[in-house]
Amino acid sequence: MKTGMIDASKIEAMISQLRAAATRPESGINSIQGEKPAAKADFASALKATLDQVNGAQQKSEDMAKRFVMGDDSVNLSDVMINSQKANIAFQATVQVRNKLVSAYHDIMNMQV
Numbered sequence: 001m002k003t004g005m006i007d008a009s010k011i012e013a014m015i016s017q018l019r020a021a022a023t024r025p026e027s028g029i030n031s032i033q034g035e036k037p038a039a040k041a042d043f044a045s046a047l048k049a050t051l052d053q054v055n056g057a058q059q060k061s062e063d064m065a066k067r068f069v070m071g072d073d074s075v076n077l078s079d080v081m082i083n084s085q086k087a088n089i090a091f092q093a094t095v096q097v098r099n100k101l102v103s104a105y106h107d108i109m110n111m112q113v
Helices: 008-023 029-033 043-069 077-109
Strands: none
16 A cells, blocks of 8 residues: 555544444533543632742752852753743743733723722
8 A cells, every 4th residue: 555545444444433423422522532621720729820830940040050159060050041041031921910910900990880
């Protein structure tokens, strides 16, 4: 068989799978793929998780910088600088999100009812 040609047996197998999935009750995308529906995300928990990630990046950067200053041979300057910049960018993004949230809060509070 040539690689450029379509195999008819594979097509027939896919069609039979689709027909079987269509005859199942409550068949949907989740049941075909075997995935569970995603849990609803709570805004507070999502915000806390993100802040924890930013805090972790800052602590990792600070720890790496301390190890470099103390003369640890396993840490080089480029890794220290890259981790420092990653932590800085994450912090700046977090500050911008906070600014947008505060701005949205003020807009909502200034609305007339």
